[in-house]
Amino acid sequence: MSNQFLLQKRWCVFQVNRTTNTQQNYKYTTVGNVSGSVQVCENTHCCVGYFLIINGRPEVDVLACDVAEKSCPDATCKAQTLLNSHVIKCVCNTDLCNSNVTWAPHSEQPRLTSSYSEGMIIIILLSSRRLSSFELQDSSTFIILEENQQACPRDYSVSTLCSCQTTKTSEIDVDDIELQRIVGCGYFATVCQGKYQGSMVAVKVFPAGWEHKFTAEKEVYELPLMKHAGILHFLGTGRKPDGSWLILLQFAEHGSLHSFLCEHTTNWMLSLKLCQSLSQGLSYLHSDLRNYDEHKPPVAHGDLSSSNVLVRADGTCVLCDFGCSTILRSCSGPHSWQSSTANMKLGTLCYMPPEFLEGSVNLGSSLCLMQGDIYALGLLLWEIWMRCSDLFEGSIVPEHLLPYESELGGNVTLESLITYVSNMDKRLSIPEHWGLLPQGSALQELLTDCWDCDPDARLTAQCVADRLVSLQSCFSP
Numbered sequence: 418m419s420n421q422f423l424l425q426k427r428w429c430v431f432q433v434n435r436t437t438n439t440q441q442n443y444k445y446t447t448v449g450n451v452s453g454s455v456q457v458c459e460n461t462h463c464c465v466g467y468f469l470i471i472n473g474r475p476e477v478d479v480l481a482c483d484v485a486e487k488s489c490p491d492a493t494c495k496a497q498t499l500l501n502s503h504v505i506k507c508v509c510n511t512d513l514c515n516s517n518v519t520w521a522p523h524s525e526q527p528r529l530t531s532s533y534s535e536g537m538i539i540i541i542l543l544s545s546r547r548l549s550s551f552e553l554q555d556s557s558t559f560i561i562l563e564e565n566q567q568a569c570p571r572d573y574s575v576s577t578l579c580s581c582q583t584t585k586t587s588e589i590d591v592d593d594i595e596l597q598r599i600v601g602c603g604y605f606a607t608v609c610q611g612k613y614q615g616s617m618v619a620v621k622v623f624p625a626g627w628e629h630k631f632t633a634e635k636e637v638y639e640l641p642l643m644k645h646a647g648i649l650h651f652l653g654t655g656r657k658p659d660g661s662w663l664i665l666l667q668f669a670e671h672g673s674l675h676s677f678l679c680e681h682t683t684n685w686m687l688s689l690k691l692c693q694s695l696s697q698g699l700s701y702l703h704s705d706l707r708n709y710d711e712h713k714p715p716v717a718h719g720d721l722s723s724s725n726v727l728v729r730a731d732g733t734c735v736l737c738d739f740g741c742s743t744i745l746r747s748c749s750g751p752h753s754w755q756s757s758t759a760n761m762k763l764g765t766l767c768y769m770p771p772e773f774l775e776g777s778v779n780l781g782s783s784l785c786l787m788q789g790d791i792y793a794l795g796l797l798l799w800e801i802w803m804r805c806s807d808l809f810e811g812s813i814v815p816e817h818l819l820p821y822e823s824e825l826g827g828n829v830t831l832e833s834l835i836t837y838v839s840n841m842d843k844r845l846s847i848p849e850h851w852g853l854l855p856q857g858s859a860l861q862e863l864l865t866d867c868w869d870c871d872p873d874a875r876l877t878a879q880c881v882a883d884r885l886v887s888l889q890s891c892f893s894p
């Protein structure tokens with residue numbers, strides 16, 4: 418598809434419920450070109466969503482381009498009730514705007530927002546503000562609407578607002594971008610491969626309704642001194658005429674670490690390269706740096722997972738997707754911080770540390786958030802080593818599995834994780850034969866020191882990077 422073609426046509430989220438898939442629904446598959454969960458509309462600039470009300474909640478029946486050009490004056494998808502309140506429909510006129518329907522079942526009840534992500538629905542009670550009261554229908558991602566205020570030991574205090582530095586980046590003319598194909602469709606945005614000034618780039622497109630997510634992510638990329646080999650390079654931002662927002666990024670040739678590990682096994686040296694670049698990137702992100710008058714505050718990633726780490730052609734990892742990150746702004750002194758994401762955190766469920774699962778932590782605290790990143794880092798190192806053929810010599814390397822997939826099955830739920838990780842204090846299984854390998858006990862120790870149930874006992878990202886360097890010098894051919 419050419420750039421102008423993709424930029425001018427409407428993009429809608431595409432999903433047709435298989436269980437209610439009738440001839441009626443089938444017609445939506447023909448109204449545009451479908452790529453994964455995105456449809457590029459042929460005849461309309463309107464996206465549509467149909468939801469069935471099941472147990473008082475909207476469940477996706479159809480998300481697609483509308484079948485013909487009709488009136489759709491709203492930028493966001495606001496529900497209209499049809500057929501005796503059992504079905505609701507919404508139409509809207511910005512890219513991917515049907516990813517998110519707002520609906521009030523009864524005027525006196527709180528408003529529900531139903532959001533789509535890769536076949537899932539998340540219901541958020543917008544008026545409910547505590548972690549314990551969020552409602553969850555999917556096993557992979559959740560939204561927390563307020564920080565639990567219990568104290569986290571040994572933490573920095575959060576104090577008054579401060580002036581914050583950003584690096585001004587130039588606006589990019591969207592006409593100079595040539596979009597080529599969709600490479601990823603996340604919860605908030607769609608990522609395309611494209612060309613900009615002769616170079617391969619990635620273009621992250623946020624629908625108009627997700628401006629706050631665009632701004633949150635841009636803010637992290639625009640921090641001073643954010644250039645590092647372990648962090649995806651940011652090239653600039655742009656805006657499409659329909660109001661959707663673009664972030665232009667370096668293209669990572671192997672895509673996400675998740676897809677890389679699904680497709681490839683590694684040897685010991687390549688696995689170390691992945692692990693080292695990953696922990697160095699995280700250590701840099703967590704660092705508080707000053708260079709003359711420039712200041713990079715520490716940043717907690719907040720949503721580390723193998724989908725939010727990318728692999729470059731040289732076999733190194735880069736961190737991406739800072740939409741849930743927290744910038745710890747330095748204010749009056751070295752131990753005084755202003756956390757910038759006020760009341761919404763999102764994470765991928767199976768990477769949640771036990772203290773987040775239990776809600777027993779102050780999510781507004783800098784140290785707790787960074788300790789949460791280290792737990793997720795431990796799971797990522799395990800994912801990488803579980804695909805290393807040198808650690809399975811003489812046997813078959815297992816297929817790539819997400820954390821806790823073999824322990825809890827493919828459909829990991831919040832309840833099963835709380836039971837397994839928090840109540841039983843169990844972790845990922847480390848293959849027994851690793852104990853017989855020269856580097857086996859060092860690997861085991863490193864993993865358990867990352868995912869310790871006591872957040873204070875966990876390593877720092879820099880310490881993980883240092884241990885990996887000594888692993889390389891002790892146990893490399």
Ligand SMILES: Nc1ncnc2c1ncn2[C@@H]1O[C@H](COP(=O)(O)OP(=O)(O)OP(=O)(O)O)[C@@H](O)[C@H]1O
Binds near residue numbers: 669
């Ligand atoms: N720079 C890039 N190069 C190559 N592929 C990329 C790039 N950025 C993102 N992707 C692909 O797109 C997917 C989604 O990207 P990203 O996580 O940034 O989107 P998102 O909407 O913020 O997702 P999430 O649901 O995690 O919030 C990634 O998992 C990856 O497969």
